[in-house]
Amino acid sequence: MPKILVTRRTFPESAAALRASGAEVVIWEDSDAPSQADLIKAVADIDGLYAHITNQVNAEVMDAAPNLKVIAEFGVGYDNIEIAAANERGIAVCNTPGILSESTADEAFALLASMARRTHDLPAMVKRGEWGDFDPLGYLATDIHHKTLGIVGMGNIGSEMAKRAAGFNMNVLYFNRKKRNEEFGATYVDSLEEILERSDYVSLHNPLTPETTNMMSTDQFKLMKKSAILINTTRGPVVDQDALYEALKSGEIAGAALDVTVPEPIPADHPLLTLDNCLIMPHVASATGDTRMKMAMMSVENVLAGVAGDWPPYCVNQAEIAGNARIKN
Numbered sequence: 394m395p396k397i398l399v400t401r402r403t404f405p406e407s408a409a410a411l412r413a414s415g416a417e418v419v420i421w422e423d424s425d426a427p428s429q430a431d432l433i434k435a436v437a438d439i440d441g442l443y444a445h446i447t448n449q450v451n452a453e454v455m456d457a458a459p460n461l462k463v464i465a466e467f468g469v470g471y472d473n474i475e476i477a478a479a480n481e482r483g484i485a486v487c488n489t490p491g492i493l494s495e496s497t498a499d500e501a502f503a504l505l506a507s508m509a510r511r512t513h514d515l516p517a518m519v520k521r522g523e524w525g526d527f528d529p530l531g532y533l534a535t536d537i538h539h540k541t542l543g544i545v546g547m548g549n550i551g552s553e554m555a556k557r558a559a560g561f562n563m564n565v566l567y568f569n570r571k572k573r574n575e576e577f578g579a580t581y582v583d584s585l586e587e588i589l590e591r592s593d594y595v596s597l598h599n600p601l602t603p604e605t606t607n608m609m610s611t612d613q614f615k616l617m618k619k620s621a622i623l624i625n626t627t628r629g630p631v632v633d634q635d636a637l638y639e640a641l642k643s644g645e646i647a648g649a650a651l652d653v654t655v656p657e658p659i660p661a662d663h664p665l666l667t668l669d670n671c672l673i674m675p676h677v678a679s680a681t682g683d684t685r686m687k688m689a690m691m692s693v694e695n696v697l698a699g700v701a702g703d704w705p706p707y708c709v710n711q712a713e714i715a716g717n718a719r720i721k722n
Contacts, residue, residue, distance in 0.1 A: 395440040395700035400427055400448050401467075407689035414697050416441070433457045441700040443467065443692050444474070446676075447657075452478035462719040463699020465692045468679070469493060470628065471709065472601045480710055483717040487695035487705040489688045491549055493679035498553030500678040501626045504650035505542075505594050508622045509535045513650070513672040535593070535620065535647075538562045543592030545585065546599030546627070547573050554596055555579045566591060589616040594624065601628035609633060614640035622648040626678045629655040638664045641671055652678045 396417040399408075403420060411418045419435070421427055426447040427435060436442060436458035443465045444450055450464055455478055463485045464474055471488050479486045507513045511534045518524065525531070542558045544551045547569040555577040558565045565579040568588045572581045582588055585608070589595060595617065599605050609623065610633035617623075623646060625632050634655060640646050648670040654663075657676055665671050679685060695705040702722040704711060711718075 396438055397441040397443060397696055397700060398435055398439045399443040400432070401445045403443075404686055404689050406686070407693050410690065410693045411443075411697065414701075416697070416700060429454075436461065441465065441696040443696045446470070446473050449473055450479075451475040455479065455482050455484060462702070463487065463696055463705060465695035465699070465705065467688055467692045470600065472628065476710060480713045483714045483719045485699050485705055485708050485714065485718065485720055486710045487692075487699070487707045488709055489691040489695075490707060492687045492691060493684050494549040494553045496681050496684040497550045497626055497678040498557055500652060500674070501550070501554055501596055501598075501624055502557040504624050504626070504652065504672065504674070505596065505622065506537060508624075508648045508650050508670075508672060509537050509540075509594070514669050535622075539564065540593040541566060541591055543568070543588035543595045544579065545588060545595065545597050547579070548598060548600075550626075551596075551598035552577070554598060585613070586616055589613055589621075590618075592621060593618065594622050596624040597627045597631055599627060599631065601630055606630045607633040607636075609637070611636040611639070614645050617646050619644060619647065621646050622650070624650050626652040629653040629657060634663075634665060637671075638668070641665075641668050648672075650674075652676055 394415060394417055397411060399420040402422055408420060429449060432448060433454055436454055439458055440460050441463045442461060445467045450473060452475055455461060461484055466474060466488045469488050469490050471486060474486055476486060515532060538561050541564040544554055544567040547567040551567065555565050559577045566582050566588055567579045568582055568585050608631050614636060637649055641649060650672040652674045653676050654673060659673060691707060695707055698705040699720060702720055704720060
């Protein structure tokens with residue numbers, strides 16, 4: 394009987410589907426994610442790992458699990474998994490592609506709109522009793538329509554962001570590793586620098602890689618318009634937060650909205666939280682009931698296939714491990 398470890402609580406439906414397979418299922422029910430030491434202990438006799446972004450699944454974890462066949466990541470990004478180590482050991486790595494693209498784009502555009510129209514700070518002013526008499530020059534916000542949105546990373550989520558921008562009559566530019574068909578009226582530009590110089594809003598949707606770590610830092614903020622707003626719903630390390638703080642405080646850029654930070658959770662005394670022109674959400678871009686349920690069931694499909702010896706439907710490294718996979722069918 395295969396054994397599966399789920400590293401965070403899950404929906405009753407997905408837990409039931411796992412147990413209905415006949416596998417032994419262990420679900421980490423603590424309020425906090427397992428520490429690295431706890432994770433290493435917990436994987437000793439498992440065949441499948443249903444993992445989350447808070448788990449650092451490195452070579453040490455994999456070596457502690459000699460029977461491990463499959464790592465099913467709950468999410469589309471899997472930078473928390475040491476993919477080279479998995480390839481060397483023939484362990485299948487899976488994710489949940491596509492299913493969260495629309496929800497993530499919904500939140501990214503909501504963050505853009507909140508910063509543009511100041512719904513992030515003006516309601517607090519009203520609650521404090523600071524709503525004064527009508528002032529034609531008071532409480533000024535920024536238009537969204539006919540402004541320029543720069544999308545960095547035109548994958549599934551970036552494409553969905555472009556759709557939403559088109560509905561607001563925005564001029565959409567995008568920068569991507571490869572030029573795509575001109576979708577939704579978006580125009581390709583061949584450099585990040587041009588995107589930053591021309592955009593009123595910059596929305597980040599590129600993956601986290603060594604090359605994109607701190608991709609947005611002091612030099613990049615200097616290229617942006619002083620009226621520009623940065624949106625990040627991809628991964629925290631893409632943005633140099635110290636440089637962002639200085640850019641926001643000095644007026645180098647007008648504002649920023651982040652769904653992701655370094656670390657997560659961000660400490661309550663972090664300097665960014667002192668700024669009225671910075672909005673931070675607790676990494677919830679995919680956090681709708683419908684989307685998270687679909688992600689959970691895709692993760693179930695992946696891990697059950699892997700422990701049964703079959704290729705998971707959403708395997709990201711099948712080609713790399715085909716010759717030495719622990720999956721046999």
